[in-house]
Amino acid sequence: MELWLFVVLAVVVLLVLVILSYNRFVAQVASIDATWANIEGELQRRHDLVPNLVGAVQGYATHEREVLDRVTAARAQAIAAVPSAVPIEQQARAEDALTQGLTSLLAVTEAYPQLRSDALFRDLQRQLVETEDRIAAARRLYNLEVASYERRRRAVPSNLVASSAGFPPRHMFEIRDPAAEHAPHVPR
Amino acid sequence: MHLVAATSGPGLLSVILVVGVAVSVGVVFRERHRRQLRDSLHRFIARHEGWHLQAWPCGFRPEFLVGRFAATPRGDRRYGVEHAVGGPLELDVDGHPTTCQVSCFQWFHERRRRARNNRGVTTTSYERRRELVVLCQLPLHTHRSVSIGPESVLGRIGLTRGGAQLESESFNRRFRVEGRDRELVVRLLDAELQELLLASYTGRTIEFSDDLVAVSGAPDHHDGSLTGVVRTYPAVVQDLTRLVRGVPHSFWRAMRPSDGELAAPFERESAPQDPSDGPPRTGPDGREPHSPWGS
Numbered sequence: 001m002e003l004w005l006f007v008v009l010a011v012v013v014l015l016v017l018v019i020l021s022y023n024r025f026v027a028q029v030a031s032i033d034a035t036w037a038n039i040e041g042e043l044q045r046r047h048d049l050v051p052n053l054v055g056a057v058q059g060y061a062t063h064e065r066e067v068l069d070r071v072t073a074a075r076a077q078a079i080a081a082v083p084s085a086v087p088i089e090q091q092a093r094a095e096d097a098l099t100q101g102l103t104s105l106l107a108v109t110e111a112y113p114q115l116r117s118d119a120l121f122r123d124l125q126r127q128l129v130e131t132e133d134r135i136a137a138a139r140r141l142y143n144l145e146v147a148s149y150e151r152r153r154r155a156v157p158s159n160l161v162a163s164s165a166g167f168p169p170r171h172m173f174e175i176r177d178p179a180a181e182h183a184p185h186v187p188r
Numbered sequence: 189m190h191l192v193a194a195t196s197g198p199g200l201l202s203v204i205l206v207v208g209v210a211v212s213v214g215v216v217f218r219e220r221h222r223r224q225l226r227d228s229l230h231r232f233i234a235r236h237e238g239w240h241l242q243a244w245p246c247g248f249r250p251e252f253l254v255g256r257f258a259a260t261p262r263g264d265r266r267y268g269v270e271h272a273v274g275g276p277l278e279l280d281v282d283g284h285p286t287t288c289q290v291s292c293f294q295w296f297h298e299r300r301r302r303a304r305n306n307r308g309v310t311t312t313s314y315e316r317r318r319e320l321v322v323l324c325q326l327p328l329h330t331h332r333s334v335s336i337g338p339e340s341v342l343g344r345i346g347l348t349r350g351g352a353q354l355e356s357e358s359f360n361r362r363f364r365v366e367g368r369d370r371e372l373v374v375r376l377l378d379a380e381l382q383e384l385l386l387a388s389y390t391g392r393t394i395e396f397s398d399d400l401v402a403v404s405g406a407p408d409h410h411d412g413s414l415t416g417v418v419r420t421y422p423a424v425v426q427d428l429t430r431l432v433r434g435v436p437h438s439f440w441r442a443m444r445p446s447d448g449e450l451a452a453p454f455e456r457e458s459a460p461q462d463p464s465d466g467p468p469r470t471g472p473d474g475r476e477p478h479s480p481w482g483s
Contacts, residue, residue, distance in 0.1 A: 133438040137371040144353060144374075179438055 021161040028149040032170055035142040039173065040082065042135045043095065046178075049131060050075045050102070053124045057105060060115035064108050067101075074101035088171045099178040102128070106182055125182070132179035139173050146170045221416070228418035229273055235422075239275035245291035246274060246325045246400075253295070257395050258337055259319040259404030263297025270294040270318070271417055277425065280433040281326065282440035289325045290428065292421045294318050295404075320417060322424040324401045324432070328443040334367035334376055336385065337393040356382050362390050371442075378436045394431065403428055 054068050061068075074097045080086075081094035106125070109115050116122075149170055153162040161167075233239045245253065250268045253260045261267070274291030281288070298314040305311070339362055352365040352373045359382045367373040376396070377385075385394070392405035407423035414421070 130441060133375065133441055134371070136438065137374045140355075140374045141370055144355065147355070148353065183437060183441070 018161055021158050022165055025149075025152070025158075025162060025165065025167050028145065028152070029167065032142065032145045032149060035138060035145050036173075038138045039135060039142055042131055042138055043078070043082070046098075046128065046131045046135065047075055047079055049124060049128050050098070053102075053105065053121075053128065056118065056121045056124055057109060057112075057115065060112045060118070061108060064105075067104050067108050071098070071101035071105050074098040088173055092173055092175045095175050095178075099176050099181065102178065103181045129179055129183045132177075132182060136177050136179050139175065143172045143174075146172050225271070225416040225418065228414040228416060229271060232414060232418050232421050233273055233275075236275055236277065236425075239273055242272040242274050242291055242293070243269075245269055245272050245293045245321075245323045246289045248323075253323075256397060256400075257321070257402045257404065258335065258393050259321045259395075259402060260295045261297050263317070264300035265298040265314050267295070267297040270296055273421065274323075277324075277429070279324070279326075279429060281435075282437055282444075286327055288327065288432075290425065291323045292424055293321055293323070294417050295321050318417075319404050320406055320420055320424065321402055321404045322421075322428045324428055326399050326401060326432075328440075329399050331398060332367070332369045332372050333395065333397040334365070334369075334373055335393070335395045335397075336363050336365050336377070336389075337395075338362065338391050339364045354382060355379070356386075359386055362386060372439070375436065375439045375442050378438070381434050381436060384430070384434045388427065388430070392427075401428070401432070403431060 050071060054071055057064065058068060074094075078091075078094040078098045081091040109121070149167075152158045153167060153169065229241060233241070244250070250260075253269075254262050254267055270293065272291055272293035274289065274293075276287045277290040278285050279288050279290075280286070296316055296318045298316050301313050301315055303311050303313070339360070343361070343364060352367060352370055353360050354365065354374070354377055356379075359377075363385060365373055365377065389403075392403060392407075395402045395404075403424060407420055407427055409423050410419035411422045412419070
């Protein structure tokens with residue numbers, strides 16, 4: 001009789017632990033999705049800023065057609081890489097290409113002092129850097145969530161819950177830090 | 189009768205003499221210590237232009253500071269500020285030399301201790317505890333706060349983990365980071381600042397609250413030419429300077445008002461030198477309403 005009670009108790013405890021572990025996975029997935037949505041929102045904001053920035057530069061730097069076209073093409077590629085069906089690595093590379101294009105664009109503006117002093121351009125650049133700051137922070141939060149999730153997905157015994165419940169692997173979002181490249185240089 | 193006889197005459201005189209000498213020696217030592225401490229405070233002040241003794245750190249009353257930071261607890265009875273000195277200090281804020289108000293002081297609070305003797309009588313006493321704090325008022329205004337303090341013993345061995353977790357496992361083991369705004373936390377604690385904190389601020393508590401930064405805990409080095417708590421003041425000022433310099437640009441950008449530029453160097457009248465100078469320049473809520481970025 002006592003043995004049966006012990007077995008039943010052990011099964012109940014085990015079941016509770018499995019439920020807790022499962023629920024924590026669910027919470028982590030929800031958190032990862034929420035932080036990813038945050039990144040996507042900020043990326044979208046950056047994509048929306050690019051035409052305005054290109055337009056502002058175009059008014060002063062008419063001879064920089066090649067750079068402007070490259071940025072426009074990189075933006076189109078980055079927008080095409082946004083849908084969830086596109087692998088996260090491909091999206092990251094598209095964003096890197098856009099970052100590179102924007103870096104070239106901002107480098108070009110160095111040769112146009114009038115443009116640099118233009119209020120609209122300065123405001124756009126500030127907005128770009130702020131957006132990229134938020135992207136960088138959201139990316140780190142997302143990667144921290146993914147790292148914690150992956151640690152649990154691989155560790156014993158939570159890996160048993162993950163594999164039986166079919167929690168898929170999630171990938172880090174690794175991109176160059178655009179804010180560090182586009183912010184006005186100040187020593188640290 | 190026997191007792192009176194025993195405590196009268198030369199015996200009583202010797203007891204009074206011994207007690208008198210002991211009290212006199214105690215008073216002399218205490219006065220000497222006070223004088224040395226006062227001299228040290230003045231010598232430390234002389235090293236910084238515009239610094240002076242303060243009744244209220246950075247112009248804030250103890251009532252405003254109590255409970256605001258981990259290092260300024262209320263305690264069970266009295267609390268307050270001791271040996272406060274401060275004034276303007278040029279700090280590197282977001283790559284710009286910016287004059288900020290800084291104050292070094294010792295926060296004290298009293299903790300109740302109850303003891304029961306063999307006869308079941310409970311006695312209450314109060315223990316005075318002290319914490320070294322350097323407080324800085326930055327030229328910014330935010331209603332967010334971040335606290336970085338030592339991780340608990342259980343957290344250090346990986347059994348519990350409170351607060352925000354960051355990429356560095358060694359950082360997570362040593363520091364507990366609390367902050368409602370997680371984006372602000374990751375903006376603040378980039379890899380470089382994490383390294384700096386690991387190298388030089390282990391065991392210390394750093395708190396950003398609104399426009400104030402408080403660093404508490406004893407530094408690992410002191411100035412031997414000064415005495416008492418003042419020995420640690422040069423080190424804490426140095427630590428504050430390094431800390432503010434190490435704060436990432438993206439954190440300052442998050443704090444900056446929308447006009448995008450740092451304001452002119454933070455000009456502000458100094459806090460009252462002592463209570464006789466008049467009431468502190470604080471608003472109804474006990475703090476100064478002034479902010480150079482606020483306009």
